[in-house]
Amino acid sequence: MLERIDAPQDLKALSLEQLEALAQEIRASIIETTAKSGGHVGASLGTVELTLALHRVFDSPQDKLVWDIGHQAYAHKLVTGRRDRFGTLRQLGGLSGFLKRAESPHDVWEAGHAATSLSAALGMAVARDLQGQHHHVVAIIGDGALTAGMAWEALNQAGHLKTRLLVVVNDNSMSIAPNVGAFSRYLTDLRSAPAYARLKQEVEQLLESVPVVGGRLARTVERLKDLVRYALVSGNVFEDLGFRYFGPLDGHNLADLIAVLSNARAVDGPVVVHVVTQKGRGYPPAERQPDRFHGPGPFEVQSGRILTDAAAPPSYSQVAAETLVELAREHPEIVAITAAMPDGTKLDLFAKAFPDRFFDVGIAEQHAATFAAGLAASGLRPVFAVYSTFLQRAYDQVIHDVCHQNLPVLFAIDRAGLVGADGATHQGIFDLAFLRPIPHLEIAMGKDENELRGLLAAAITRPGPVAIRYPRGNGRGLAWDGRLEPIPWGKAEWIRRGEDVTLIGFGPIVYQALKAADLLAAAGWRVGVINARFLKPLDTEALAEAARTSRLLVTVEEHVAAGGFGSAVLEWAAQRGDTPPVVVLGLPEAFIDHGPVDHYLALYGLSGERIAERVEAWLGRMSSAAR
Ligand SMILES: Cc1ncc(C[n+]2csc(CCOP(=O)(O)OP(=O)(O)O)c2C)c(N)n1
Structure with missing residues (x-):
């Protein structure tokens, strides 16, 4: 079935049974790919039916689907023309693990950080109104993201503006870990009272159907309606904020999802559809351990064993x-x-x-x-x-x-x-x-x-x-000596000294500097290396000594060069006015895509080999200028 879905339009003609079969194919594809690439397995398995229902009821990309974070949107990727590239997920040059506007017109919003969807969607809804357009805007936000203040800032404004906006609350009671806080507890209460919710909905419908007559009687009827509404319908925080509330409904029941989303679509104002899903749905290891399967590395499909390197040093x-x-x-x-x-x-x-x-x-x-x-x-x-x-x-x-x-x-x-x-x-x-x-x-x-x-x-x-x-990933595997020895505050570490150039590294990149120093030494250069340790306070004593004893200072950091460690050294040097040239090696001012760290270190000249090359070029230029 999936082979035949090139765009969301292709979902419209499918029967319910076909959609259900498609959901299972999508699950299999997500499991197969993430087992190799790692990724957000649990969240994406949880939204398969929701994704199909949304694309069935709405017309993306005219209607805007705004996914919060974007880590739960693998099914969305699969049905929006990226099926054939899905195997490249999270790999260098491949599909992003999140949504990307450059990847598809169906990705109308990019994120990675939580709780931006409601503000973005409200902005899109207001822009639609101001421009006289009529499409729908849907935000899909998790219960975890609803613990963020930003989400509430948007709900506050949306309930006030009263513009047409659909908020799907994807409630799986998990953040990465089990969700926490009073609001999380509140959602649990809401979930566990479906009969009450249904009663409220029925009362609402009943009240809507009371015919309106003129004059004082009408006002009395309205007042009565308000009172009944207050007594029976109030108490749901979304409704109190000015949203119509539908739910809670089973987020894995396609028929219910399609029916309720179609109803919600017809409401002219802000609506919340509260959908209850299960993280990891359909893959037993992820259902059992939703936190471990939030964003695991590669894993073995059969056993669900996450393939960590047991011999690797602690992170x-x-x-x-x-x-x-x-x-x-x-x-x-x-x-x-x-x-x-x-x-x-x-x-x-x-x-x-x-x-x-x-x-x-x-x-x-x-x-x-x-x-x-x-x-x-x-x-x-x-x-x-x-x-x-x-x-x-x-x-x-x-x-x-x-x-x-x-x-x-x-x-x-x-x-x-x-x-x-x-x-x-x-x-x-x-x-x-x-x-x-x-x-x-x-x-x-x-x-x-x-x-x-x-x-x-x-x-x-x-x-x-x-x-x-400290960085992502494993340490170097150094034996801990058991003692906890505080490092003298503000003191850099001189690792070796050399008159041609001193490399000053900040952080674990010092080891790349050491590698560069070895390569340069093999080529006959005398190279010093300082492990800076401190950016503030800067160890200006060590810097002054390096400036006195070598012809070139080179700072190295895994951080944008603009405003980082090297910048601080440059400012210090400019103020002194008597130092040798300072070369700053860092990352460019760019949003760097996914791909192995080593690849980007080499690409941006921060691997040991590339540092050596760049420093040698400088030293060469300085020697020829001196001649
Ligand atoms: C600002 C911010 N902090 C932390 C994270 C890390 N993070 C990614 S997903 C996630 C949990 C999100 O939970 P929820 O919104 O319920 O979505 P689910 O994964 O359960 O579908 C967290 C904490 C983030 N993306 N953004």
Whole structure:
């Protein structure tokens, strides 16, 4: 069946039985592909019927389907002309794991971060109205994303504007981990009271059908209707905000979905359709372990075994979390916060050790930062472990709530640098540039997992806010010596000295610099290497020594060159005016797509070999200029 679906239009002629069969083919295709490529298996398996029903009832791309995050939209990809390329998912040059406007006219919105769909869809609906158009706009948002403040900002405005907008709440009671918070509990209550919901709907319909007569009687009838509505129909938060509410309905029942979406389509105003789905639906291993199958790497289809390399060293996230647990034993004031990423950040280890000192706030990075500020203002030592890309959400909170008040919040910035298969929306390559100008904030990154430990141990006693970065992926497998030795604050590490050039690396890229140094040394150059460790405070003593003792300074970082570590060194050098040339090696100012980190390091001249080539070219130019 899937072979015959080249565009959503092709779904219109299918019978219910054919659609149901197609759903199973789509599931098989998602499982087969993600088993090889890794990806968002669980969420996408959960929305297969919903996707088919939406494309059946609406006319994409005239009608706009706005998927929140876009990680649950593999079925949408499969029925919108990308079937033949689906096997390239998340691979270099292949389909993105999220939606991409350049991939298809049916992708009307790009995301990767949660809870942008409602604002975007409302913008599209208002633009439609202003331009005298009549199409439908549908946002599909998960219960997890509804824990984000941004979603509520949009609901607030949508309920006020009263324009035609359909919001599908895709409720599977899971974020990545089980969803948390009072609103999540509220949805559970709503789900478990279907009879009540049906009663409400029937009462509503009854009230609508009461004939209106003129004069005082009409006003009395209206008033009576209001009272009955209040007594029986009110109480649903969506309705109270001005939406019509349909649901909860079984998100795997195509007939119900098509019927209810068709009804909702006819409503001239904001509507919520509350759909209950199951994450991982149709693939037993994912149904059993929806959190592990949120975004696994490659897995074995038969057994559902996720193919991790058992011999691989622990991830940086794990090292950070274990170190925080160790520190928390000594420091009762340490508390840990995650914004819906207990597994990704490995703070679940902290949660296990100190359940009362751990907080999962939902997909609420802004709140997390200010919540941390409040904790710190009252004498605690909050650690907010957050991916670099998601910290972007909390920029004002970092500046205005944490740093302005100089509060000792520790930002443990995970996934700093290139991230690989998740691509452009998830790269952690901007944080240095946006954090560096903030007063009071200190910023450091170690070259390996041992230094990560030492930096965390040192950071936890600093008087103000600190950001410690570490990358995605596994550490280098260095043996931990068991002791937790704080790294001397603000001190870079001289690894080797050389008069021709000093390479100054920030973070694990120091190892690429060391490789480059070996290659250059083999070619006869005398090369120094500094492991900078600190961006703020910058170790200007080490820099001054390098400037005194070598002819060229080269900074290396896995971050956009604009505004990063090298920028800070350049500013220092420009102010001194007596240093040798400073060359900044970093990433271009670009949104870098999905693909292996090594590929992009080589492409952008940051692999050991490419660093050596570029430095040698500089040294060569300098020698010929001197001659
Ligand atoms: C701002 C932000 N923080 C964190 C994430 C990481 N993340 C990706 S999917 C997800 C869970 C989303 O849950 P939900 O909206 O219910 O969708 P589901 O996966 O359950 O379909 C999270 C936390 C993100 N994408 N954006």
